[in-house]
Structures are given as structure tokens and as C-alpha cells.
Amino acid sequence: MALRRREFVQTAVAGAALGAAGTVTAQEEPDYGGWFDDVSNYDGTVDKRGQDTVEIAVGAQGNNGAFAFAPPAVMVSPGTEVVWTWTGEGGGHNVVSDGDGPLDSGELVSEQGATYSYTFESEGMFKYVCEPHVGLGMKGAVVVRPGGGSSGGGTAQQGPPANPDYGGWFDDVSNYDGETLDRTGQDSVEIAVGAQGNNGAFAFDPPAVRVSPGTEVVFTWTGEGGGHNVVSDGDGPLDSGDPVAEAGTTYSYTFEETGIYKYVCEPHLSLGMKGAVVVGGPPGGSGGGGGGTQRLPVSGPRWLLTGSVLFAFFTPLLYAAAMRHRESTRPPQDLVGEDGTVPVEEATAADPAVELGHEEFDPTGTAALVAFYFVLIALLWVFMYFVEFLGRVSVIG
Amino acid sequence: MVFVDEYPKTSKLVRSEFIVAFVALGIGALFGIVQALHRTGMFRGFVSSADYYTLLTGHGVLLALVFTTFFIAGLFAWGVTNSLERELPQRIAWSAFWLMLTGTVLAAVAILGGVFGAPSVFGHDLEADVLFTFYAPMKAHPAFYVGAALIIVGSWIAGLAYFKALWAWRAENPGERIPLKTFMIVTTMLMWYISTIGVAVEVVVFLIPWSLGLISQVDPLLTRTLFWYFGHPVVYFWLMPAYLVWYTILPKLAGGRLFSDPLARIVFVLFLLLSTPVGFHHQYVDPGIPEGFKFIAMTNTMFLLLPSLLTAFTVVASVEHGARQRGGEGYFNWLRSLPWGEPAFAGCMLAGLMFAAGGFSGMINAGMNINYLIHNTLWVPGHFHLTVGTAFALTAMAISYWLVPQITGKKLQRRSVAIAQPYVWFVGMALMSNAMHRAGLAGIPRRTAEPTYDEFAFEGLVGTVAEMRLQIAIGGLLLFLGAVMFLAVMAETWLAHRGGRLSVNSDFPAPLSGPEHSPRILDNYKLWTAIALVLIVIAYGPPLASMLADGVTMPGSPPIPV
Numbered sequence: 001m002a003l004r005r006r007e008f009v010q011t012a013v014a015g016a017a018l019g020a021a022g023t024v025t026a027q028e029e030p031d032y033g034g035w036f037d038d039v040s041n042y043d044g045t046v047d048k049r050g051q052d053t054v055e056i057a058v059g060a061q062g063n064n065g066a067f068a069f070a071p072p073a074v075m076v077s078p079g080t081e082v083v084w085t086w087t088g089e090g091g092g093h094n095v096v097s098d099g100d101g102p103l104d105s106g107e108l109v110s111e112q113g114a115t116y117s118y119t120f121e122s123e124g125m126f127k128y129v130c131e132p133h134v135g136l137g138m139k140g141a142v143v144v145r146p147g148g149g150s151s152g153g154g155t156a157q158q159g160p161p162a163n164p165d166y167g168g169w170f171d172d173v174s175n176y177d178g179e180t181l182d183r184t185g186q187d188s189v190e191i192a193v194g195a196q197g198n199n200g201a202f203a204f205d206p207p208a209v210r211v212s213p214g215t216e217v218v219f220t221w222t223g224e225g226g227g228h229n230v231v232s233d234g235d236g237p238l239d240s241g242d243p244v245a246e247a248g249t250t251y252s253y254t255f256e257e258t259g260i261y262k263y264v265c266e267p268h269l270s271l272g273m274k275g276a277v278v279v280g281g282p283p284g285g286s287g288g289g290g291g292g293t294q295r296l297p298v299s300g301p302r303w304l305l306t307g308s309v310l311f312a313f314f315t316p317l318l319y320a321a322a323m324r325h326r327e328s329t330r331p332p333q334d335l336v337g338e339d340g341t342v343p344v345e346e347a348t349a350a351d352p353a354v355e356l357g358h359e360e361f362d363p364t365g366t367a368a369l370v371a372f373y374f375v376l377i378a379l380l381w382v383f384m385y386f387v388e389f390l391g392r393v394s395v396i397g
Numbered sequence: 398m399v400f401v402d403e404y405p406k407t408s409k410l411v412r413s414e415f416i417v418a419f420v421a422l423g424i425g426a427l428f429g430i431v432q433a434l435h436r437t438g439m440f441r442g443f444v445s446s447a448d449y450y451t452l453l454t455g456h457g458v459l460l461a462l463v464f465t466t467f468f469i470a471g472l473f474a475w476g477v478t479n480s481l482e483r484e485l486p487q488r489i490a491w492s493a494f495w496l497m498l499t500g501t502v503l504a505a506v507a508i509l510g511g512v513f514g515a516p517s518v519f520g521h522d523l524e525a526d527v528l529f530t531f532y533a534p535m536k537a538h539p540a541f542y543v544g545a546a547l548i549i550v551g552s553w554i555a556g557l558a559y560f561k562a563l564w565a566w567r568a569e570n571p572g573e574r575i576p577l578k579t580f581m582i583v584t585t586m587l588m589w590y591i592s593t594i595g596v597a598v599e600v601v602v603f604l605i606p607w608s609l610g611l612i613s614q615v616d617p618l619l620t621r622t623l624f625w626y627f628g629h630p631v632v633y634f635w636l637m638p639a640y641l642v643w644y645t646i647l648p649k650l651a652g653g654r655l656f657s658d659p660l661a662r663i664v665f666v667l668f669l670l671l672s673t674p675v676g677f678h679h680q681y682v683d684p685g686i687p688e689g690f691k692f693i694a695m696t697n698t699m700f701l702l703l704p705s706l707l708t709a710f711t712v713v714a715s716v717e718h719g720a721r722q723r724g725g726e727g728y729f730n731w732l733r734s735l736p737w738g739e740p741a742f743a744g745c746m747l748a749g750l751m752f753a754a755g756g757f758s759g760m761i762n763a764g765m766n767i768n769y770l771i772h773n774t775l776w777v778p779g780h781f782h783l784t785v786g787t788a789f790a791l792t793a794m795a796i797s798y799w800l801v802p803q804i805t806g807k808k809l810q811r812r813s814v815a816i817a818q819p820y821v822w823f824v825g826m827a828l829m830s831n832a833m834h835r836a837g838l839a840g841i842p843r844r845t846a847e848p849t850y851d852e853f854a855f856e857g858l859v860g861t862v863a864e865m866r867l868q869i870a871i872g873g874l875l876l877f878l879g880a881v882m883f884l885a886v887m888a889e890t891w892l893a894h895r896g897g898r899l900s901v902n903s904d905f906p907a908p909l910s911g912p913e914h915s916p917r918i919l920d921n922y923k924l925w926t927a928i929a930l931v932l933i934v935i936a937y938g939p940p941l942a943s944m945l946a947d948g949v950t951m952p953g954s955p956p957i958p959v
Contacts, residue, residue: 304512322892329810329893342896344399344806349904352652352722358909361721363656363714368728370710377757383859384761388838389770391858 028075030143035098035127036072038137039063045073045143053117054080056140058095058130059087066090067133069140078144081119088112093138098127108132120144160260160278166208169233169262172272173207174198181206184281188252189215191275193230193265194222201225202268204275213279216254223247228273233262243267255279400479400903401806407478407485408804413494414471415801417501418464418793419887424505425459426880428452433829433873436846437866444512449846450526451511457529458508458545461635461785463501466548468793469638470497470555473582475800476641477559479903480576481566485558493555500547507541521608528844530628531604533620536956539608546600549593556586574912575920577658578645584665585637587926588630591933592673595626607956614953618685619944625676626937633672635785636705637665639752639792643712643745645905646796650742651735653719655908659915660711666919667704670929671697674936681768690940691765697936698763705756712749718909740812741901744795744819748788751826755783758834775848776837779830787826794883795819801890802899809900810889814882822879829872832865839865 029045036042041062048054054076062068066089076082084095084105092108095116103126105116120126123144130138163180170176175197183189189211197203201224211217219230219240227243230251238261240251255261258280265273336342401408431452434440444452470493474485510516510523517523518538525537531545559582563575575583603615603623644661648654655661677694680686717731725731736742758780761767771777798815802808809815839855839862841848848855855862918924 322889325889326892326894336896342894344402344896345898346399346803346902347898347900349902350652353724354722356653356718356722361718361909363717365717365720365725365728365731366710366714369713373709373753377760380757381761384838385767388835388858 030073030075030125030141030145032073032125032127032141035139035141039068039072039139040137041068041070042072045075046071047075048080049075049077049145049147051076051080053083055083055085057087058084058093058116059090063133063137065136067130067136067138069130069138072140073143074141075143075145076120078121078123078146079119080144081117082142083115083117086110086112086114090133092132093130094132095128095140096131098129098139101126101128103128160258160280164260164276164278166260166262166276169274169276170207172198173203173274174272175203175205176207180208180210180276180278182210183215184210184212186211186215188218190218190220191277192222193219193228193249193251194225198268198272200271202265202271202273204265204273207275208278209276210278210281211255212281213256213258214254215279216252217277218250218252221245221247221249225268227267228265229267230263231266233264233274236261236263238263399806399899400475400803404478404484406487407474407490410485410487410490410494411471411475411800411804414467414474415797415804417498418467418471419884421459421463421467421501422790422880423884425456425464426877428456428459430873430877432456433870433876436848437870437873438847438849439866439870446846448512450528450844451508451524453844454511454526454528455505455508458504460790461529461631462545462548463505464793465635465785465789466497466552467501469634470494470552472638472641472793472796472800473555473559473585475804476578476582476645477562480578481562483562483566486561489554489561490558493551493553493558495551496554497548497551500544500549500551502544503540503547504544507538507544510538530624532624533604533607533615533617534954534957536608539605542600542604542608546597546605549597549600553590553593556589559583559586574917577655577661577908577912578641580662580920581637581641581644581665583922584669584925585634585641587922588637588669588672588929589634591926591929592627592630592634595623595676596628599623599627603950612950614950614955616944616948616950616952617954618683618952619941619949621680621683622676622686622940622944625679626673627676628679629676630672632781632784633668635789637668639748639789640664640708642792642796643708643749644715646799647712647742647745647749648715648719649905650739650745650799651716651719652723653715653717653721654906656711656714656718657910657914658908658912659910659919660707662912662915662919664704664707664711666925667701667707669925670932671701671704673929674932675701677936677940678763678765678768681765682772685944686940690936693936695763695765697932702756702760702763709749709753709756715909716746738816740809740815740819741795741799743816744791744798744822747819747823748791748795751783751791751823751830752788754830755780755788758783771837773843774837775833775841775843778843779833779837782826782830782833787822787830791819791822791826794822797883797887799901801887802901803903805891806895806899807890807893808897809886810893811886812900815886818879818882818886821875821882825872825875825879827872828868829876832868832872835860836862836865836869841865 039062041060054074056074057070059066060068060070062070062072066087069084074082086093086109088111092110094108095103095105097103103118108131120142123146126142126144128140128142175195189209191209192205194201195203195205197205197207201222204219209217221228221244223246227245229243230238230240232238238253243266255277259278261277261279263275263277431443432449435443435446435449474490478485504525507523507525510518511526515522515524518540521538523538523540525531525541527535527537527541531537531541559579563579563583566579599620603612603620606612607615644655648656675694675698677686677691678698681691716735717725720731720734723734723736725734735746737746758776761771762777762780798809835857836855837843839857841855841862857865
């Protein structure tokens, strides 16, 4: 369903951004028609769909020297900017479409760090070469194709493992019991700041929580234990600013990328006021064998489940009521015929009070109603056009 | 003699068709209330906004395709049997039923698979979030398309049973005029055969191979055009059975006689001629279709107003005749002497009244210029909830109060609930539909789980958006209540004991002006079908030729989601 699809795209984007993009599956592997036969570093198409920009090295190792593009074959989403970056090795290179195509970086360039970029809007396969070294096999291709999914339920959904290794982070946190609370699949998750723990109100609760990518995590201050703040450990996105003591204060952050985010309360770090947010579900398969299968989606709406249970509960009662009613309307025994059935008869047709034939009947009332209807629709038309439509600001006005 | 005793085999068939229809009605109504509360923001706890489309698809398919087709199959089986006075050919009719049921189960499973998280079945995600219009390039599980195709093919076979019955009757009654009910049913089926070719080609030739991955792309414009080739006549496939009820049963319920049999036949012939070459009026904003093709469709659509207006006149005149026979007087006072406490009568009348309003918004839709005002806004669902959602659905429910006792031999139970039900539906639809129309004029889109946008707020000119939302939510609740009331009455009637004296009878007084006053050429199906086909070739030949000229699947699109 579309919701899952959206979540899925989020995870796919997140996964790709972490650099976890895999190669496309065999079914999806484009047919290059022998284009890569003489390219030594070609090893399948790298799936980089879902990323805004994709980088390709010009003058990478390959083809018996620094005469390769890396990766040589890449798959991107429509609208992606592809940036070619020169390594500075292998002499002067350029990037030019094979045949009629949009790519042309112009003159040969050999400086390290030079770039050429092109944004691919339309779907298709774009082959390109380095003109001086095409004979050596310095060729590449960009395949623009929407989606980015079937390849890898496994890769894209991959987050930190089921029991993440926090590296001793929680050793001195008293309210961490070794469990990472699973809150995946929720839009927003709350964490209390200043909960009981670490010999006072110096804890986050829950200290460790797992959420889905795209989840908004809301830190809510309990107002106990003095001033607290929420700041990432080392280089991280969280920073609630100066310590605050008021109850009800909130700070929220939406985690888009998978990973483990450790954070602390600066004033009480030494007391053990530390926490972590794990973003992304654990990889599929219990042994972490890589080939993760997509979770079987059984998340039907709750009302359906509740309704079914209620319905199942009330069905016997309804049935009993129906049978009771049926019993009470049993026809009298004297009507039942020999074969056990009761004869059915229709109501008698009532005779009209006045018999009106073809000649005597003039439908004057119908004429009156028809006239009334035409007046009514004329008024409705006036209302629709002059009041409801012309009454508001029109484009011409 | 009661129908169930006279024609026990066809009675069983009609009962089976109705049960499927009513189950679909119940599930579809549940999806409806969830959506009404969701998109108005009253309660969004049932489903996530991303699943809204799954429910929207379920609502549309179960109500507009399954409920309608099965109910119509039952009603037509009764109508042919009743007016030709013979049982239907059972083997054909039952194979049609089982085929349609198989198709329904396939489509429903594909849609409901989306609610349960789209497990992969036969290598494809089991989901169908493609809406009732199932436009390419949105792609559903192949089971959905196969199911839709089976429902259509099943309805074709059901039609064959009516033709066989008619041929047998003709052989025994040479030279006689076809009885009115059978005439209407056969005309409707001819229209249905002609118009469903479009969707059958779309599904079988394009969408099924495409969803299976056998062909990589389809031309969205071509498949949309084929859908709407069927998409407007299907509206008449819903309405013509309602008209059949209004022409042949309602006058008698009012205590009168049909005003004119020939006029009724002319109306149905006009529908056969004009229902199909109008589909482009659903595609006024589609790029790639020249204005001229759209213009032809518009003029045909405007002609198509004529039979509906003729119907309004004939039916009201017939009902007035009933009122006069009951002693009604005056220009408007006669309305008071009608049997408003009869659930079948009241339901049909309220449905007809709502349809008069639906006719108004339909005229707006049909106009090429003012269509741009309301295209793809909430106005459009507001419109078709008056037509299929009330003119058809309320008529179907109302006539069930009259028909189900006759096909079961059981007295209608909970009569007081049945009497109140059409009024509950009417009030609910009045609230919901008028608010939807006005919200559409304010630009609020249809098919949207959360019609709110950053830094932009819709404004109603008369009334506020909050007030419209409230009306839609309250109206939706009342409609759901109305559906539950109807289903409760039906369930209890079904469970009741057979026998005794029913509160309905099946006498049909002769029309004031009978078929002897009409030219025999009206019964010449070959002529009318030929003219209908010529009109279709004029309206659809050049556009389809130009769409096929650039390659059958070109310009193409791969499935979405990829």
C-alpha cells in the first residue's frame, strides 16, 4: 500500500545515503549490448537511485592504468545530478556522449579536482566515453530509471542489527537494562528528559529506543533534576541548546538516516545521563545473513481487527435474537397445509375512488410541476453562475 | 398467484442476485461512511490517508458495478418472466450468475488485499487502488481486471437469457407487440452490449496483458477513451432499470395507470441511440483530443436530455393520474393525496425528485464551457450520488420493499422502519449532495483524502467550508443509517416465515394509451441498433483512428506504481 511505499522510499533513500547502495538485480541489469566488454573495472551496475547527486571518478584505476570511470555503470533516479570528478591521474580526460547524447565536458582536462556535472531528467541509457582513451576501454554508462526497490528489500531496509553494539556507552546508565525498546513504525516517539534513574532524576526514559527512518523523536522535560539538555555525543545532529529545567519543555528531531545516534545531557553526563536512538529496523534474517527478506506486511488497520473481534463476539447474540424473532412470528398451526407449507396470497388490488379514463384525464398538475422545475433550475443556474462563481475572485478579474 | 409460487426457479435466481447485491451494498456503504468522515476531517482513525484510495476503489466498484449489476440482473429476470409469463432459461441465467459472482470475488479480493497490506500473489502485489474508473497508467493486480471482465461477460450472458425467452415468446405469439417490460429490458441490454465493447477491449486487450507484464506499456489516452466509451452508457445501464420501475410499477403504486406506453418505448429507443456516442464529455479536459470530437459528444449529450425530460413528464403525469383517481384536486394539492406512507412508492418518488436535481447538475457537466468550472471537483461526486446514488439506489431499495415479498413469499417485516428509510436517505443525500456541489464550486477537489493545502484555504461564498464539511459528514452518517435500515428490513424479511397474506400485489392496470397507439417500427430492434452503430462510428471513428494511427500502445506508459 501507498503508506508502506512511502516508508519504503524513506528507508531506501536513507540506505542509499549511507552509501549502502548495492548492485541492481539480475532482472534489472540493463542490456548494454557489449558496451562494457572491454572495460576491465566493470562489475555490474551500481544502484544509486534515490540520491540527489552521484559522483563518478574520472581517471580511476582500470584498463591497465588510470584509464577508467568508477563506477563505470551506475543507475540513478530521474532528476539526479551526476558529478564527474577528475582524479588527476592518467593524463587528460573528458566525458562525451557516445553518438548523439547530452554529455560533453569539452576540452581535455588533467587537473585533479576538476568536475563536470549533468542532471538527468529523462529516463534512458546514456553511454559515454573519454575520447582519447576510448580505445583502452575508458567507457561508462548512466542508466536513468525511476524506483529503486526491488533489488533490495534487504539492502534498503538494512539498519543496525537487532542488538546494537553501543560500545560500553550504557555501562554507567542505571536505567538501561540491556533492551532497546522497539518503536519502529510510529510517526512520533517520546523520550522523557529527567526521568528517575542514575540516583535521582538524571535519566532519559527510554534510554535506548529503535525507530523507523522519518520518525520524529520528541524529548519532553519532566521538570525534575534541574536543568537538562539533549546534545549529540561527538558529531551529531542533536542539540537542544542551553540546559532547561521547566516541565513540559520539548525538543524534537526527525531522524531520516539509519544509524545509531548517541546523545547526552551535558550537565549530568558524569552521572550517567546518556541515551541512544537507533534508526532503522534490524536487517532481515535472524543470522544477519545479508539476504534480508522484506517483512511480511500484516499491518491491517486496527479498526478492522477491532471490528472483526466485536462482530465475532456479537454474532451469537444476533443469531439468538433472529431465531427468537423467527419463533415469535411462526404462523398459526391451522394455516399450515399438509405439506408443511403455508399458502401465500397477495393483497387485493384496491379499486380507485374515481375511475379516470384516457379522455377525461388532463395532466394539468404535471404541467404545473414541469413549469416549477424549469423556474427552479433557472434559479439554480443563476445561483451557480452569478453568486457562487462570479461572486469570488475570478482569474480574469 | 404470487410470483414465487408461479415461477419458483426464476424466483430463486432473483433472490440469489439480490443477496449478492445487498451484501455489496452493505460493504460499500461502510466504505462510504469511512470516507465521508475521513475527507471532511471529522474522524481519520479508520484508515491512513494513503489507504483512502483503496476504500474509494472498493466503494466505487462494490456500489457502482457490483450492487448495480446484480440488482439489475435480478430485476430484469423478474421483469422478463413477469411480462412474458414464462421461466427464464435456467442454465444460461445461472451460469451468468456464477460468472459474475466469480468476477466479483476476484475484484473484491484484489481491492481488500490493499487494506490488509498488499501481500504478493502470483508475483504481483495484491492491491487495486485504481478507483472505479481504473485509468491506466495506474495499475491494479491482474485479478482485479480479470474480475471486472468476468462481471461484464456474465452480464452479457444474463442478457442472452432474456433474448432466448423473448424468441420463445415470439414463436408462440406471432404478430403481438412485445410487452413493455421486456421491450425496455431488451433495449437496455442492446445498449449494454454496444457500450461494454469499449471496456471489454480496454481490459482484455490492454490492461490484463499489461498488468501481467506481457506488454510493457499502454496508451493512457486510448484506454481512457475506451473506458469512457463505456463510462457514460453505464450510467444509463443504471438509470434505465430505475425508469423501468418508474414507468411500469410506480403508476400502479400511486393508484393510477401509465400515461403512455408509446412514449415509454420512444424514450428507451432514444437511449439506445444516444447513450454511447457521448463519452468524450467525460474527457473535456483531456489533452490530445481535438475540440471538434468533444463538440460532437456535447451535442449528442444535449439530445440525450430529451428522453430524461420525456420521462419526467410521463412518470409525473402517470402519478398524477393516480392522485386524481384517489380524489386529488388542484394544481399542486393532488400531491397530498398520494400514498406517501407506502415505502415503495415514497422511495421511488423521492428518488425521482432527487434525480430532477441531478439532471440539473448533469446539464452543467455536459456543457463544454461550464464543465471547466467543476471538472474533477467535489461537484462531480455530488452529481452522481444523485443519479446512481439515489435515482438508482433508492429506487432499487424502494422497489425491494415491493418485490422481495413476492419472490420470497414472506411478508415485509419492520414496516415502520421501511417507511422511514427512504426519507432518511433523502435527507442524508440532500445534505451531502448539496454541500458537495457547492464545495466543488469552491474548487475543492474530488478523490482526495485530505483536501487541505499549505498556505491556501478554500472559501465558500454562501456558507463556509466548515459548514459544507459538516453537512457532508452528517449526510454521510444519515445515508449509512439508511443503508443499515434497509438491510435490516431485508434481513428480517428473509428470515421470516413463508406464507400468509402479503401487503403487496402484482396487478398491473393497462396504460391509458396502450401500445396499439404506437407505430410498429418502435419494436424493430435491428433498425435502431444499426442507427446507434452509425452514430457511434461518427462520434468515435475519427478519434479512435487518430489514436491508433501513432501505434496501438503509443505514446505509452509503463505501469504506476512501478
